[in-house]
Amino acid sequence: MMALDKKNSQKYQLIIDAAVRVIARHGYHHAQVSKIAKEAGVADGTIYLYFKNKEDILVSLFRMKMGAFISTIKERMSTCSNAQEKLQQIVEMHFRQFSDQPDLSVVMQLEMRQSARDLRIQINEVLKMYVHLMEDVLQTGKEEGVFHKDLDEKLGRQMLFGTLDEMVTNWVMKERKYDLKALSRPVYEMLYAGFRNHL
Amino acid sequence: MMALDKKNSQKYQLIIDAAVRVIARHGYHHAQVSKIAKEAGVADGTIYLYFKNKEDILVSLFRMKMGAFISTIKERMSTCSNAQEKLQQIVEMHFRQFSDQPDLSVVMQLEMRQSARDLRIQINEVLKMYVHLMEDVLQTGKEEGVFHKDLDEKLGRQMLFGTLDEMVTNWVMKERKYDLKALSRPVYEMLYAGFRNHL
Amino acid sequence: MMALDKKNSQKYQLIIDAAVRVIARHGYHHAQVSKIAKEAGVADGTIYLYFKNKEDILVSLFRMKMGAFISTIKERMSTCSNAQEKLQQIVEMHFRQFSDQPDLSVVMQLEMRQSARDLRIQINEVLKMYVHLMEDVLQTGKEEGVFHKDLDEKLGRQMLFGTLDEMVTNWVMKERKYDLKALSRPVYEMLYAGFRNHL
Amino acid sequence: MMALDKKNSQKYQLIIDAAVRVIARHGYHHAQVSKIAKEAGVADGTIYLYFKNKEDILVSLFRMKMGAFISTIKERMSTCSNAQEKLQQIVEMHFRQFSDQPDLSVVMQLEMRQSARDLRIQINEVLKMYVHLMEDVLQTGKEEGVFHKDLDEKLGRQMLFGTLDEMVTNWVMKERKYDLKALSRPVYEMLYAGFRNHL
DNA sequence: TATGAATGAGAATTCATTCAT
């Protein structure tokens, strides 16, 4: 069975979704393979017909969920007419998607960060798509003249991602007690002002 | 021997510094107590005369190092005459201190994040000092009129911390191949512009 | 696999019997789990598929062996027509069963007594069956008029059990160099006389 | 310093009495040398000026306390005119002494039995004095004609000791909620009847 | 494809004892 077949198979998705629920419920360190198998309704050994090892489940989980996450943002961004609007959409969609998927928020912001160094390196590979998207927006904005001509895209992207990430993390750590989406507007304004950079 | 005596004792510091080196070199998950003891030049059991358990080594490490980190920033900030300068000093000192302590950077930005949830909660307690420092600066800046009157200190602090943290993490992950301190100026400018918030 | 299945499974018995041999040979404090596993011909981890922890092996061992011990006595006793005969059978069967199982004798009389307080409490629960059996015989004997009408069953049972236990312990400590079963007759006579209590 | 000097020294007694209290309070397995030292008000190292090792504390404890226990019984027994009375005194004094020393009861009947095999062998050496005392009484009783001429002293002694021991153990396990001394009379009667052995 | 019983490597911690002061 080829990789593509596997990824499209029902069980592959079943196991990944089971993993999200188990990690969200029990935490990263108590998310044993046997627990995930049970949650997915398959035998332990079956996991290994679809995934190389435990790390592969987690990387795949991240790849699938982050892929969908980014696709959704990209799709929405195609309707935007300028970089300013695109920036606004990134902030709003970033917050909205985590708001709409509580389990995934816990898994992405808190639990998966406990993963070993080399798993995190693979995660970063996946994140590169998001990074490029952000840098593209900043580059475009510079060309359009809405962001400062000397804005460093790499630094700008790090501020953008660092800010969004920190805010989602804080929100998850406060047990999602406040409305994350409501922060979109002020956060966008701070970031936009930072990128316009008029001193 | 009392708690205070322990913390001031030579061995206590010896063990913490050994822990930093071992974690930086071998990674969080391979930093066994026996390895730390060997690196510190003491017997395994001696560790437990100074620390309650392994987690206590890590919490203490964080507390000591982060305490010094923040003290240094605070000290420097006392020489600043306004919030704008203080912001500049936070960015510069944050980057400088990590630049000057490569092992500690790896430990703080990459390795200790793998710690279990409850250790991270204790870490967050320590970070609160830093958070308050940042919020104070933003509050002062608003009063002085250098930051926007509608700036939300909490959001501002999250942007500030998120940005600095993301940048140091990127720098560590790129194996410190570029000059982190050189980023102080442009990063400060972006943040300052964000906080002035003139749209 | 359910609890009942486990206890009836071959491996469960295999491990318990291995534990008896290992404890008899090496003593309670040197009976490591790994040694028991090796003796049983299974991996260390397999032990934990059948037992919750090490203490559970020991409690189970006691429960199984003492259960069989008491069942055997009860069975034999059902053929007795009066309490006097029953008393005789208790003494004889008690001695005979230990005589026939040298390893078990060492484990029960010497080694398991070193167990921690809370394990001993669980052991006492198992022993209650034996205690009740003895008290029943004394009660019956009183009703039949073969034991003294003022005999206190609880005290009588303590004399009976204390005597048998002390004798088996002495025999084990003398390395079973004499014939325990041969003591049945005189011991029974002393006890019977004690219970008849004609002063 | 010679053995005798040590045993007469104040600290020697101090440490033994501290050990009794610590074992009674915390249990055998939590009676660390450092805890005993603290309770005795001396440094850990000081223990080793008076005792060869930890086992030596326990053996000495047993020797001292059991020595006093037996001396007291012997003394009382010298006032008895016949074996029947002596038997009565053994039972009564055995129960009385444990009644009067609750800490010691717990230590002797429950906690010290958890000691390793070879410590128990040394304990048995100490107990031999008691054993001889009992056998002497039974022997004398046979000669006096108050016990049965065919009574086996060794078996009789085992019944006597096993009975008393079981009763004190039961009383301690029931947390000394009833009056042990009140059992002296009926227990003596059962034993005496057993030794008279008129069937 | 699917199962699940079996495997076995790997690490934190305690505490009796020592010995320099």
Place this chain on the structure above:
DNA sequence: AATGAATGAATTCTCATTCAT
């Protein structure tokens, strides 16, 4: 005689992965 800081050996249990069915 007394101290108490330092030592270091020794063991249970978990869980990712395999493979016979």
